[in-house]
Amino acid sequence: MVITLNGERFELDRPLSVTDLLTQLEIDPRRVAIEHNLNIIRRNTFPEVIVEDGDTIEIVNFVGGG
């Protein structure tokens, strides 16, 4: 299956939870915010929200800025 991850095509074997996606990407869930199909998802729901084929995911964090 294919999703759009931060604007890029990204392949996954099967649907998985946001928590599992972050684990696979080696991203600390405490430091990011995530949009799933344009909806912001709460951190405490990362284990329940399932990423399916065709979904759009944005993962953002804080970077230097003024």
Added chain:
Amino acid sequence: MTDSPFVIAGRTFTSRLIVGTGKYSSFPVMAQAHEASGADMVTVAVRRVNLTDRSRESLLDYIDTDKIFLLPNTAGCYSADEAVRTARLGREAGLSNWVKLEVIGDERTLFPDNEALIEATRVLVKEGFVVLPYTNDDPIACRKLEDAGAAAVMPLGAPIGSGLGIQNVNNIRIIREFARVPLIVDAGVGTASDAALAMELGADGVLMNTAIAGAQEPVAMATAMKYAVIAGRLAYLAGRIPRKMYASASSPVEGMVGR
């Protein structure tokens, strides 16, 4: 002389200097500059996680968030919708409802789009955000932002990163007269005297990034800015003497030798 505390939306800050986290040569230099500045609020930007290079260190490893309050910005947003979306993501990433709201209207000047800025302020205030809008040095725009529920107004001194200092001193004075919320001069500071001037005009605080991060010695400049903001504030509270055309002697005119 005692000063009133620096309070925004019920939160008290020890420093009237707010600094950025961008453009530093390294995170350790940034951390040292933050320490030297004495700032207890820093701005951060919200961007996509770098998925190809996960080895890169995180900005947050170099900010002691027990001591320093994070203020996410919406830098780079060119519409109200985009800014609102970014503010919501910032809230989720940082777990606070504060935002430095930027809606840019022009790429070369990075001047704000006032209309979109006011619209985005309204939306975010309704959603419970503490909105600190970066705005033009326009007293009317500042008044409209205040009416829309902004927790502070943050007029620019000069274009972002320009280092030109405060270009329209009189407008900042007028905004000072008008504002019932904290006034923070945001952007355009080049050196310490610019920050001092902002405070002398009655600003409650100054926000800067490039002036420190881009200095040849950022840590030394951060120290200079710390003192400039303190000096400017004290001078404002002390009440300066009026400007006069001609001299008035400081030493007695009587008792001159040989007269």
